[in-house]
Amino acid sequence: MVEASDAEYPDDVVDLAARLVRVDSENPPGNERPCAEYVVDWFTEHGVDAELVPTPNTDRPNAVATVGSGDPTLVLNGHTDVVPADDPDEWAHDPFGGEVEDGRLWGRGSTDMKTGLALAMVATLNRERADAEPPGTLVVHAAAGEETGLPGTRTLIEEGYGGDYAVVLEPTELRVATSAKGVVTYRIGVHGESTHASNPDEGTNAIDGARDVMDRIDEYDARLRERSDPLVGQAYANVTAFEAGTGSNMAVVPARAEFLLDRRILPDESIEDVDREVDDLLAAAEREDGVVAERETVQHYASAGIEPNHPLAELVRDGTGDLAPDEPWGMAAATDAREFVADGTPAVVWGPGSLSEAHTVDESIPVAEAERALPILESVVEDVLSGGLDG
Incomplete structure (x- = not known):
């Protein structure tokens, strides 16, 4: 028998991504609050410290969670908003149904970027569940308004939830992007x-x-x-x-x-x-x-970037192995990585799913790619927080 909390707050990355897709957080109009509240409830249900952080002059909060203490601090950044689904009759799958079929998760935000957010959440929970007290601090951002320039991520950084390094979990097909237009x-x-x-x-x-x-x-x-x-x-x-x-x-x-x-x-x-x-x-x-x-x-x-061979980029490339090309690469789309770079924090963009699926009718993502991404991300987290980038 599946416990009610397990169904509502799953700790499997695909099930969680599907659950997030079912929360309509279209922007415009800017309906991120239900998703941000769910993220906080999910972490709280699993015993992880989390809170809502208001975005100035709006009723559109961000969610943030923290595990561990001390240096260094790594931020896993995602956003809760999705672009409008428009006419649902044009979709073969319910845009907010979170259906898993034919090896893919279907729905608005499945690629951009609720699967990436789910990865950050599960990787953080698994670190919290580690037997020994792990070194360093892991922070998860679930930011509002990325699709229309609302300063959700900027707010979190200014409120003290920045870090020494950041991974922005936008869809890159597991390629490492060190710059973006x-x-x-x-x-x-x-x-x-x-x-x-x-x-x-x-x-x-x-x-x-x-x-x-x-x-x-x-x-x-x-x-x-x-x-x-x-x-x-x-x-x-x-x-x-x-x-x-x-x-x-x-x-x-x-x-x-x-x-x-x-x-x-x-x-x-x-x-x-x-x-x-x-x-x-x-x-x-x-x-x-x-x-x-x-x-x-x-x-x-703003456009933003770090050196293509920055140690953080090399670490994520090495962890990804032959699942994606390893040559230096940049994204044609803008991301919230710019907010970290502007703050002097090295950031890469990396995550499952293809940018070509973002904002499309019948948006979807291969579930196998999401499942492969989780151990890679967990390894990156462990290496960064254990001092793997020192020196």
Whole structure:
């Protein structure tokens, strides 16, 4: 007979990942609290110290757990939020069903990144259960808002839950990433003059102006693609959303159009330089095309990285062995590793699952990969906290 607590708070990594997937924590709108509360309850049920840590000016808490004491401190970092599942009818599997079928765990967040969070939780519990008092301190982050730039991880670091080293458990197919692109999202507003659609020449259609700006963005993107980093690849600029005329009568030429510009940032590029490039683009549109537009920064994730052969990276590569390529590598997506690097803490990104599955319909992860990852992570934890990176 399975005890109720075993069903509700499983200590098997796949069962726990499935249980986490069943907690709807979509962002937006930012519904992380139930998942953060579950993480704290799970640790508490298993006798591990855990608490909620509020994110400033929000009702969206982070969860944190700690095992051990003394130096060094290793942080295992994950986030509780997932991107929206959108229309569940498009899914072959319930996006919040946490179903295990055909050797895969299905559901929103299965890859990005509740399986990684489950790994951190089980590895920490197993360390707590060790017979002897193990050296060092292990900290688990279950941060809010990673998908939209809410400073969940930053809050935990500033509240004293940082460390000497960090492993961010995003999906990398067990490759070790030592660097990641940054990203900035701008909201571009294009001005026009409204008029009745039956007399379009009496106004200025903001959509036409937006076309001119987006043509310039296409040219900008072509130039950016000539810039490249050996680990993370090319820089890009893409329009990812567009809106105009939605708040007025259908027969009105819109006076304003807005769109989002996603600019991927290489490690050797600064946000100041990127801002300047976009400002120059908009100034040229006004000067040469007569289009008046302005930008607003919606969110910014800095690029970040450590030396490809940092001892932490080498340790995780050695532990992973032939399960993944061992050459230096970087991620095309931004991660919360940047928060640790900015704080002077060496951090790598490593975890089961493929980034290509993240944010997709019928997101899933191979359960065998998750199961293989657990002993690797436990070995890394033991080596780091036993002083394996000293000297």
